[in-house]
Amino acid sequence: MAFPTTEVQRCIIHQIRSSTRYVSYKDVKQFTADLKPVYKASTEETALSALDEFEAKWGGKYPLAVKSWRVNWNELSTMFKYSPEIRKLIYTTNAIENFNRQLRKVTKTKSAFVSDDALMKILYLTTMSIVDKWTMPIKDWGSILGNLLIFFGDRVKITL
Template sequence: PKAEIQRCIIHQLRNCFKYVSYKHLKEFSRDFKAVYQAASEEIARDKFEGLRKKWESEYPFAIKSWDNNWDILSPFYKYPEEVRKIMYTTNIIEGFHRQLRKVTKSKAIFPSDESLEKMLFLVSKNIMKKWTLRYRNWDMVLNQLMIMYPERVEKFIK
């Protein structure tokens, strides 16, 4: 019930690429980098308005996609930079999901939901054994999360 819904900025960006010509893709994505790396929502909105002036006549659907989704993209800006970097760097999560799919894909059917849960649990344990690297600036991220959500985080800190 306390979950905050927010779409992934990077997936939103990739989604709007389908409306952009290949010859403008690099420039377009570079311009959007200023939007999703802005320090606050107000600055991001200003950068987006500048981007709109530049690209809307050529790629109206790409811009409209951001307009239509701004309210579920903007919660991103309330987080500090260290936390936001984790949010738009999804390689760890995507890798985890890829490994889960790899295991379940080879099975045509599971006898029960419980057997699927058990298999995913065991695979997750094996995957987590390989997680040996500490996330860069994790101490800063953890401190920021403890400030923002003390009642949620502190019970997991030993």
């Protein structure tokens, strides 16, 4: 295994989207509202208790939607090991999704590239353009970095 100490955290938003595929449109709003206590819980025990309540309410009507949370729980609950600051960093994937969207935008209009090098060059230039626009610092970065050092001190490198 290339990264033996890797911990997997499944994207909560993608899990919600996946589970609501099985839910009638008229129930989606209440269904997702009832899911909030599960993924917003402060501890894994509280989250599991909320998931039990959620299952009691919705499990009979939408068993596949609830089952997907149970089946994927090991990869959904990784975040409960960490502080709220690190959790937010883990489950806010907007920056990553935005980056991927911008890369897709420049490649989807082309049906073919002259060579692999041509594709790599356009992706490189697009990446450089995107990186130039990253000027906003991450909110509360000092606190987040401190928490990362507590959990991953042997893997986080700080340059002064």
